Amino acid sequence: TQLLEQSPQFLSIQEGENLTVYCNSSSVFSSLQWYRQEPGEGPVLLVTVVTGGEVKKLKRLTFQFGDARKDSSLHITAAQPGDTGLYLCAGARGGTSYGKLTFGQGTILTVHP
Amino acid sequence: EAGVAQSPRYKIIEKRQSVAFWCNPISGHATLYWYQQILGQGPKLLIQFQNNGVVDDSQLPKDRFSAERLKGVDSTLKIQPAKLEDSAVYLCASSPLWGPKNIQYFGAGTRLSVL
Numbered sequence A: 001t002q003l004l005e006q007s008p009q010f011l012s013i014q015e016g017e018n019l020t021v022y023c024n025s026s027s028v029f030s031s032l033q034w035y036r037q038e039p040g041e042g043p044v045l046l047v048t049v050v051t052g053g054e055v056k057k058l059k060r061l062t063f064q065f066g067d068a069r070k071d072s073s074l075h076i077t078a079a080q081p082g083d084t085g086l087y088l089c090a091g092a093r094g095g096t097s098y099g100k101l102t103f104g105q106g107t108i109l110t111v112h113p
Numbered sequence B: 001e002a003g004v005a006q007s008p009r010y011k012i013i014e015k016r017q018s019v020a021f022w023c024n025p026i027s028g029h030a031t032l033y034w035y036q037q038i039l040g041q042g043p044k045l046l047i048q049f050q051n052n053g054v055v056d057d058s059q060l061p062k063d064r065f066s067a068e069r070l071k072g073v074d075s076t077l078k079i080q081p082a083k084l085e086d087s088a089v090y091l092c093a094s095s096p097l098w099g100p101k102n103i104q105y106f107g108a109g110t111r112l113s114v115l
Helices: none
Strands: A005-007 A010-014 A019-024 A031-037 A044-049 A055-058 A061-065 A071-076 A085-092 A101-103 A107-112 B005-007 B010-013 B019-024 B031-037 B044-050 B053-056 B065-068 B075-079 B088-095 B110-114
Touching (some): A005 A085, A044 A055, B044 B065
Parallel strands (some): A010 A107
Antiparallel strands (some): A005 A019, A085 A107, B031 B088, B044 B053
8 A cells, every 4th residue: 555644734824934745655656646625625636746856836836746756745935824725645656556546644734814 | 617516515324324425527537436535634545437347446345335337427325334434525536538647626525424
């Protein structure tokens, strides 16, 4: 079983602060996805990273895929209350496991005004 | 484009009762997934269908859970009998057969409370 460990599990910060969420595994993934989930809704895809060392930016969010494709990070600059939610990383593999995602346990982010 | 539809949104039952959830994936998506998400945790895959065939059901508790996708479109997930630990959100997701990078589209889920 491949495990994705996310840290921290809980994050409570003030508006304007920066934060980083980590997603680590001992397994190699063909791609890694980050989702955000709000209460009462399903996860919504934020970004997919595919290449080792890849960095993608989405407004104030910066995503990085580790060189060995085993880990990833999500950095949020100047967090806003609207960023509050559950952030999930999910690893994907190719071959016969194509389509199957392994999710981390999630990071619950609360941004206070 | 309509998203993944799930019903009901909420369900409250007593332990040992039966319950069923319904999912209609995005039109044309061949692959359908059912996940169980316990409060504050990441989703755990229960079963994956490709068209009307099961690809992976290794984490489905088959003594009480069953799922079908008879016509390769919508799907139902059933629990019989329910236990307290089945309280969770049940998410359905779909993806096209050869979509880019394993992207899955999720429904809003059904929140099940077993009392």
